[in-house]
Amino acid sequence: MTLVDRIKARAHAPFEEWTAGRPLADLLAEAARLEAFRKDATNLYDRVRSLVFLSTLHRFSIGPAAPASALIPFRAIEHIRARRFEQAIAELLAPGLPSPALSSALATAYRGLAFQTLADQVRQSVRRFPGNQWMFRTGHLADYPLRLRPELNTPGPFPVLHEATPVRMDLSHSAWSDIFFLAMDYPEGARVINISVDLAVRGSGAAPRPPVEAFLRVIDQPVLRLVSVDLGAAVDISSLDEVFDFARDYLGLLKAAVIASGLVPAGLEGSGQRLPALLARLTGREGCGLELVSQVNDIPKGSRFAVSTNLLACLISLCMRSTGQIRALTGPLAEDDRRQVAARAILGEWLGGSGGGWQDSGGVWPGIKLIAAEEAAPGDPEHGVSRGRLLPRHRLLDEVPAAARRRLEESLVLVHGGMSQDVGPILEMCTERYLLRSGPEWQSRQQAVALLDQLHDALRQGDIQRLASLTQANYDGPIQSIIPWAGNAYTEALIAQCRARFGDGFWGFWMLGGMSGGGMGFVFSPAVRPAALAAMPSILAETKQAMAASFPFAVEPVVYDFTINEHGTMADLRPGADALLSAPYYLLRAPADLRQEPRLLTPERRAELTRFAHQYSSHTEALFERLLPKEAESHRGAGAELAQLLAANGFDPAAHEQLRADYRAGRVGLAQNRLPANTLIEDVRPEHVATPTAQNSALGHQALRHGRLAMVTMAGGVGSRWTKGAGVVKALHPFHRIGNRYWSFLDIQREKARRAGVPHLVTTSYLTYAPIAATGVRVSAGRSIGLRMVPTVADLRYLWEVLPQQQLDAQKQKVRESARSSLLQWVRAAGEASDYTDNLPSQCIHPVGHWYEVPNLLRNGTLAALLAEQPALDYLFLHNIDTLGATPAAELFGHHLASGAGMTVEVIGRQYDDHGGGLALVNGQPRLVEGLCLPSEQIEFGLRFYNTGSYWITINALLAAFGLTRTQLADPALVAAAVRRTAQRMPSYITIKEVKRRWGRGQEDVFPVAQFERLWGDMTALDELGCRYVEVDRQRGQQLKDVTQLDTWVRDGSAAAVVGLLGLC
Amino acid sequence: MKRKAVITAAAPGQRHILHQTLATPDNRRPTMGDFLLELLADSVDEIGIVIPAGDRAPMADLFAPTGRRITLIEQSEANGYGHALYQARHFVGPEPFLHLVGDHFYLADQGPVSALTAELVRLHAAEACSVSAVLPTREGLLPFFGAVGGPALGHGLYQVETVLEKPTPTQAERELVAAGLRQGHYLCFFGIHLFSPGLMDILDAHYSATGVVPGLSHALQLLARQERYLATVLPGRRFDIGSKYGLLQAQLALGLQGADRDEILSLMLELTAR
Structure with a gap:
């Protein structure tokens, strides 16, 4: 077949x-x-x-x-x-x-x-989807068909419509079967049990309540006022274009809701119509507008409760109620209306460039429900296209008795572990594996489907202990068998501690959503649960503290109180004297009003503030705190810490100022990284790249036996690409599970060195030194540090418009472009080439490229000490922490010895994903050339070899290139001068990196920052070093830079090869 | 057989609509009331007009010269469309009756407008059930009309299954699907109906049970559940005089349909060009 x-x-x-x-x-x-x-x-x-x-x-x-x-x-x-x-x-x-x-x-x-x-x-x-189509047809105000319900349109004061929505937690998603693509192709396997819950952060003193809320009312200004209370953001929009500009501010979700609800139909985008005219038509009042307010009650991001989808659904429901698209103005929703809201939430997520599963708006429905995909039937838009419908069917599980629900509440401890990770790559891996029907994964999928029935049965019986053992089995079995990265060492450590502390009283772990580490459930016997609730905060905090360097934690862990919400989304109307929004809304908005002269306030605004003061009198203190913020003090603290860090790490302010002046003047920059256009860059010829042969193996083995080699692992990096700018000691990140143990990059490199019997050195940077040193490995301390700068507008434009970029899906690309225009505004406001200081101090400074990691070995005495210990040492095998296949292989070592080269560079045949330079003949000389300095990208893809970042170095030749001898290594001043002299011969590159700035409850902004780097590959341009090149296979030379590479790394046999290198197979 | 007809003209703010005159080529300047009576033409011999309380005298003056048998029925309070129609229950008795809304102006695509009511009467006789005239209307106008949905029976005839009053397009897409219409168009009421006595029974039963007369759309939804109820697309147009520029639209349509079409177009062009 x-x-x-x-x-x-x-x-x-x-x-x-x-x-x-x-x-x-x-x-x-x-x-x-x-x-x-x-x-x-x-x-x-x-x-x-x-x-x-x-x-x-x-x-x-x-x-x-x-x-x-x-x-x-x-x-x-x-x-x-x-x-x-x-x-x-x-x-x-x-x-x-x-x-x-x-x-x-x-x-x-x-x-x-x-x-x-x-x-x-x-x-x-x-x-x-029926009910969604008209929004794409409405292209003119004359066709605008919505009118505000009269109940909301009575002035003095205008009534407030309020909606509160629970979030959902899923008991099982049958191995991510809620991914749209899967559900639409394999409806018989797409089933989820999810539960609507109210939450409160334990210790906050509040009782569980719906975590998301929204408010809507008419206002007496012709604008669309969008306010996000939890993000502290508000905007008055007066043009339609701005409504469709999603990434301009923090209000993208509200804008998506406004459009997906039909309030501003999608068809009006680019129509040239006027927003005030639309608002007048909607409200029936010239000069009036709408205010839409969202509020998330203290739930950190990454909660795995689908908070943003449920907030979107809550906002959409509110807007649809207010315009009569949903019949019920208040109270719960009818089933048809819930489905319509769910369909609009999917639309909203697409508009906003995000994505989720079809179970995510489950909070709209009440209580516990089984969500199952349906086969497409004649008349459905999907019929003949896919086997399943887009939207699933929700069935409330009335057969689960009240006692079982209560018992669940008495057993489950819900937490946020503090990690906030992008689940997107996992969903793509899952889809791909499903489509391939990969053997073990397909069996695991069937197991997960069967487990859901058992979970359903346990719920029906009220047997929570069995339910917990099933959720644990689900996590241990199908989930991690299909996607190993759904689990992690942090989660395992938490589970182990719960087991150790509570023994049989701990019934099982419950993974929420797409992956663990953020929102999670731990099930205990009701007798033990109070003690577990008391212990969990310290278990979480201590485990997080122990792993803080190796995982990208976004927030402090929290424990929740929760109750099952048996109503689903609910709305109420607040007319007359009750026409007030929430207290946090006024704490956000009132200070600006109070700072104004009273005569400038409209009578309506004054009346509202009076009502607020009357109704929320207990918030006076909080209001004063808002009026007199303490921000300045905390800012000073961060500034002092940054200055201390810079001083402690040998930051050179004079050189920094010179660099800034050069950058500002355009003497350095992305465009200036490039080699002159008249540089002749060609592909190397066959004679420039050798292929290692077995005949040199004996030579290599002999030298290894005589202790002539040390392995040097470069580990100064903070995983910028791996964590999308979050910052983590990449070397310590336990990214892969072999057997029952999670292995970090460093674990793997250490073990390889140990098995080869060679001394192992790890070079570090300011950020990675202490955590890596704590592991007991021999460490070379980082000595060089730079202060990041706000990039120039010219550089950002060059990066986005001149340098090649992967275009995104149309809507995502639109959102990206909108974000970029906001970033340009940020650059102008912050000042081009000014110091980047508005972040944690550790995120403001940067290692200045891995070129310095080798000279640091000379400067900090590490190499001298090693030579003293092992006088026979003549060679170094230098490689990156993430080149997992790299080993001190005798064959390659022998090749280096036989060639007599000062440095042998390992290269691999270029493939599509190999960007960033390669091996070239530059003006006739073979050398490594960085992608940054190629005059055109076309040249790069004409170079057939790519750099692996692995080098065999003859120590004496290296020292000679620095103008040093072995004995001179003992003289720090001489070494420092030699390093400075050589550094001046190395080009400096300006690079733009992404850095995350975290704020609020796990919110993240990603900013581009400029930094300068010197790169080790440029040493190949030094004639005196006498570089040679050798081709190695991809499994040896491949570097793991991005989480999305993991799947291929496992499937192409590279992971198994590493297991072999570790002697574990 | 001659029938009775009921015209509702009691809505607040619409009390002068029947007095409103329109320009015709002969400069006769008939009132809206005249047009309505013309529309009924030979189909009916007795007309009940539901008017606001206290308007009896001016209405009597308006219709006295017509020579038709007019009964003025006062609505004591403005309690909605259903309530207004319900005031005519004694007038129509246990018989089918024609019903027209008083704030619409009607034009047939060809021939006299009375052909429209005649067609409704013919259909009622043939199908022995309530029939409402409908007009495919684009979704942007849904806030102004009641609308129906149901399967097409051919020849512009539909079996009414769902009736919604001023639906949103979201509801319309979900619930008012009717075959053979352009995308984004729905069957909205034309303003002319021929109701079976069942409708008054529904209004009466609801009133007896709750003390409140239901809205007409709700009553029609119940009618569709209880008995066969059809909708037909009539070859004409209707203009809601009560809406913004509705009268102007009606006047323009009337003018452009007549012999002076070119002259009116020239006038419009001249106005536009200034």
Whole structure:
């Protein structure tokens, strides 16, 4: 049976079984069949499955088996960047000859097209959902069909409509079966049990209440006033364009709600109509507008309760009630209306460029419900396109008795572990594995589906102990078998402590949402729960403290009090004297009013403030605190800490000022990183890159036995790409589980060095030194530090407009562009090239590139000490912490010895994802060249070798390049001068990095910051070092920079190879 | 068989609409009341007009010269459309009756407007059930009309299953689907109905049970559940005189449909060009 036959037969057979052991010719023939089939297929999932098969075939089977010849045509790369996947595929297939490079690009293009096709289908289904279509047709105010309900339109004061919505926690999502794509292709397996809950942070003194609330009222100004109480943001919008500008401020979610609710129909985007005219039509009053307010009650981000989706649903429900699109103005919603709100929430998430599962708006429904996908029937927009409908069916589980619900409340401890991670990559991995029907994962999916029935039964019986053992089994089994990264060492540590402390009284762990580490549940016997509730805060805090350096924690952990909400979303109308919003709203808004002269306040505003003072008199103290903020004091504290850090780490203010002046004047910058246009840059010739042979192995073994080699791991990095700017000691991040143990990058490198019997040194930076030193490894302290700067507008424009960028899906791209225009405003306001200080001190400073990590070995005496201990030491094997396949291999060591080179650089054949320079002939000389300094990106893809960041270094040659001898290493002044002299020969690059700034309850902003770096690869330009180049295989040379690489790393056998290197297989 | 007709003209703010005159080519300047009576033409021989309390004298003056048998029925309080119609229960008795709203101006696509009511009477006779005239109306106008939904029976005839008063497009998309209409168009009331006695029974029963007369759309929803109820697309147009510029639209439509079309178009162009 061919793969095409399998798709046609809807067979659930593992993909890998088919490819195993097939010759390249068979694989290519099947790829051609799949390519023809997917173009003719009318069924969406036939197309998507073919695309995923093609992507997988090329990445894991054809690419590795193909001869290394053809390079990737640059036009294909441009097409992929611009999301023109079909054109890219045509361009890549045109040469007709397979190669690893072409296959890597084909795999990317096919995968991109598969996910684009799926996203397009969801978008189309949402738009075609009955009740949603008209919003896309309304392109003129004359067609605007909504009117505010009269109950809200009585002046003096205008009544306030208030909605409060619980959030949802899911008992099981049957292995992420709530991903739209999965549910629409495999409706029989898409089921979730989720529970609506009210929450309060334990210790806050408050009783559990619906975590999200929203308010709406008419105001006497012709604007759309959007206020987010918890984010402290408010804006008066007077133009339609601004409503559609999502990332301009913190009010994107409210804007998405305004549009998805039809208040401002999507069809009006770019219509040139006037917002005040729309508001006049809506309210029936010239000069009047609307105020829409959102409020999240103290729930940190990353809670896994789908807070943002439920807030969106709450806002949408409120807007729809106010315009009569939902019949009930107050009280709960009817089932049809809940479904409409859920469909609009999906639309809103798409508009806002985010995404979620179809169970996420579960808080709109009351109590405990089973949410199950439905088969598409004739008449449905999905019929004939996908097997399932877009929206699932919710069935309230009335069969779960009240006693069982109470028992659940008496057993479960809900917490936020403090981590806030992007679950997006996990959802993509899950979708891909589902489409491939990978053997073990498919079995795990079936187990998860069966577990849901058992959970349902346990709920019905009120057997919470069994329920907890099932949620634990779900986490230990199907969840981590499908996506190992859903679990982590932090969660395991918490579970182990609960077990150790409470023994049989701890019934089981309950993973909430897509991954663990944030919102989580721990189930205890009711007798033990009070003690567990008391102990959990310290268990969480201590475990977090112990792992603070290795995980990107976003907030302090919290424990919640909770109750099951049996109403779902509810609304009430507050007329007359009761027409007030919440106290936090007035604490946010009133100070501005109170600072004004009373005569400038409208009588309505004055009356409202009087009502507020009367009704919320207990908040007077809080109001005064708002009027007299303590912000200045805390800011001073942070400034002092930063100054201390800079001083302690050898920051050079004079050099910094010189750099700033150069940057401001445009003498350095992204554009200036580039080599002059007249530089001749060509691909190297075969004679420049050697292939190691076994004949030098003996030489290598002998030298290893004689203690002539040390392994040096560069670990100064803070995982910028890995954590999207959050900052973590990447070396210590326990990213992979082997057996029962989580291994960090450092664990793996240490073990390899130990097994090779070579001394191991780890170079660090200011941020990574102390945590890495605490592990007991031999550490070289970082000595160089820089202060980040606000980038220039010119550099940001250059980065976004000149340098190549991967374009996003249309709506996401729109949101990105809107965010960029806000960032440009931030740059102008903060001052170009000014010091970046508005963040935690550790986020304001930066390591100045890994070039310094080797000179630091000389400056801080680490190398001298090692040489003293081991006089036979002549060579260093230098590599990055994340090059997991790198080992002090005898064959390569022998090659270096035999070549007589001062430095041998390991390179790999370039594939699509290998960006950032490579090996080139620069004006006839072979050397590594950084992507930053290439005059055009096209040149990069003409270079067939990519740098792995692994170097074999002859110590004497290195010292000679610095103008030093071994004996001179004992003289710090001499060493410092030598390092300074050599540094001046190295180019400095301005780079733009992303840095996260955290605030509020786990909210995050990502800012671009400018910093300068010197990079070790530029040492290859020093003639006196005598560099040579050697090609290694990808499993050895691949660096793990991004979480999204993990899946491929496991599937292409690299992870297994590392397990082999560690001797664990 | 001659029938009775009920015209509702008691809504607050609409008391002068029946007195409103429109320009015609002969410069006769008939009132809206005249147009309504013309529309009924030969289909009815007795007309009940529901008017606001206290308006009897001016209305009597308006209709006295028509020579028709007019009964003026006062609505004591402005309690809604259903309530207004309910005031005519004794007037119509246990018989089917035509009903027209007093604030609409009607135009047939071709021929006399009386052909529209005649068609409704014919359908009622053939199908033996209530029939409402409807007009496919774009969704932007939904805030002004009641609307119906149900399966198409062919020849512009629909079986009414759902009736909603001034629905939002969200509700309309969900509940008022009718085959054969352009996207974003719904079957909105034309303003002319021929009701079976069942309607008055529903209003009466509801009033007896609750002391309140229900809204007409709600009553029609109940009617659709209890007996066969049809809607038909009539070849004409209606203009809501009570809405913003409704009278102007009606006047323009009337003018443009007549022999002076070119002259009126020229006038409009001249006004536009200034």
